[in-house]
Amino acid sequence: MSMIARRAALRALPRARGYANTTADLMTTNWADKQAALRSHAAETAALWRRISFFFCLPAIAVTALWVHKVETEHAEHQEHIRAEHGGELPETPNYEYLNKRSSGPYPWGMNSLFFNPKVNKDLTKTDE
Amino acid sequence: MSINRNLIQNFPFHLVEISPWPLLVSFTLLNMAIGGVMYMHGYPYGGAILSLGFALTASAMALWFKDIVAEATYLGCHTTQVQKGLTIGVVLFIISEVFAFLSVFWAFFHSSLSPAIEIGGVWPPQGITALDPFAIPLLNTILLLSSGAFVTYGHHALIQGNREGAILGTLLTIVLAVIFTCLQYYEYSEAAFTFSDSVYGSAFYASTGLHGFHVIIGTIFIAVAFIRLINYHLTNSHHQGFEAAILYWHMVDVIWLFLFIAVYYWGG
Numbered sequence: 001m002s003m004i005a006r007r008a009a010l011r012a013l014p015r016a017r018g019y020a021n022t023t024a025d026l027m028t029t030n031w032a033d034k035q036a037a038l039r040s041h042a043a044e045t046a047a048l049w050r051r052i053s054f055f056f057c058l059p060a061i062a063v064t065a066l067w068v069h070k071v072e073t074e075h076a077e078h079q080e081h082i083r084a085e086h087g088g089e090l091p092e093t094p095n096y097e098y099l100n101k102r103s104s105g106p107y108p109w110g111m112n113s114l115f116f117n118p119k120v121n122k123d124l125t126k127t128d129e
Numbered sequence: 130m131s132i133n134r135n136l137i138q139n140f141p142f143h144l145v146e147i148s149p150w151p152l153l154v155s156f157t158l159l160n161m162a163i164g165g166v167m168y169m170h171g172y173p174y175g176g177a178i179l180s181l182g183f184a185l186t187a188s189a190m191a192l193w194f195k196d197i198v199a200e201a202t203y204l205g206c207h208t209t210q211v212q213k214g215l216t217i218g219v220v221l222f223i224i225s226e227v228f229a230f231l232s233v234f235w236a237f238f239h240s241s242l243s244p245a246i247e248i249g250g251v252w253p254p255q256g257i258t259a260l261d262p263f264a265i266p267l268l269n270t271i272l273l274l275s276s277g278a279f280v281t282y283g284h285h286a287l288i289q290g291n292r293e294g295a296i297l298g299t300l301l302t303i304v305l306a307v308i309f310t311c312l313q314y315y316e317y318s319e320a321a322f323t324f325s326d327s328v329y330g331s332a333f334y335a336s337t338g339l340h341g342f343h344v345i346i347g348t349i350f351i352a353v354a355f356i357r358l359i360n361y362h363l364t365n366s367h368h369q370g371f372e373a374a375i376l377y378w379h380m381v382d383v384i385w386l387f388l389f390i391a392v393y394y395w396g397g
Contacts, residue, residue, distance in 0.1 A: 035366070038288065038366070039288065039289055039290060039365065042285045042286075042288035042289040042365075043285075043289040043291075045281075045285040046282055046285035046286040046288075046289050046291060046294055049278055049279075049281040049282035049285060049298075050282045050286075050294065050298070052278050052282075053275065053278045053279045053281075053282050053298070053301070056278075057271075057274070057275035057278050057279070058275070060271050060275065061268070061271050061272060061275055061305075064267060064268045064271045065268060067267075068264050068265055068267065068268045071261065071263070071264045072264060072265075075261070075264070093256055093321075094255075094256050096254075096255065096256050096327075098247060098248055098254065098326075098327035098328075099256055099257075099325075099326045099327060100323070100325055100326060101325045101326075101327070102325065108168050108169060108171060108175070108176065113323035113324055113325060114324075115317040115318050115320070115323070116323070117318050117319060117320075120319060120320070120321045121321070121323055
């Protein structure tokens, strides 16, 4: 094809008008219809997840919470039993060298861990090192 | 109030204006990092510099995000093409977070699959009482899964144009997330083992601690989206910040599932 003919052929191609939508384009893309379909589908999906959330998840949380309450109460009673057997305190954790490691020295806030609980953790401020 | 003709662009991309916030954030992060190192190594005023650095970083980030909200919601810079780019960015960021968690999971499996003889050749090590996975950890699992369901409800309600549903779903997501964080704090306080109790403590608290940190970040992310939802920033077809927050939250949820199965159940 000659250069002029090739140029003419290229110019004859329909060109998109940048990123704007022509009316003709809108007719082919059915944007308005698609938006309406999107909203109605979202309505169904929202209703589904609303039912799942309120009628399945919330009862599941309630049931699990009751179960956990039962387990934790049993655990607390067992702990009390051990305390009673051991003379008021929990048996001390053995002095294994890999437990309560302080090889870099004390923490900036002291010898005990950040979430230190005197009931269940060994108090290192009282131990002779 | 005329539109300057030199502002009209014939391309859909967002060429951001010069901003001081990225440089400011980098300096405040350095401040926080140096403060952290000073604090942990006992240098004077370390704690003060760490706290100052944290407050400054949070403020600088807020100023940066505030500008992004202005560009998106009020200045119309976030065209469809820009939104696509932002979505790719968010997905890549979340993938990078997954890799961060992969590293702590690697550390956990490295130590637990073949327990060293020094800890008794068993996992959990001799002398460590692991937490019961079918107590609070199970409740936490149900809480996170439920929060995922609630946020899905809120999201689709937003697409539907249902304002009340969107607000209710998102609010309850935040409520469940906060309950999760409170329960984890309780577990941390009541656990018989600490961070310094052998490699078990290190692996457990490094993995669950990193996760807890991400839960707090994710909760703030959804809370910001919630505030924007209330203030009519979001439309039914354009709510990128909300969608990014939801994706982040799903990532947090999935990582918890892996944590529950590997660290709590198998490792307990």
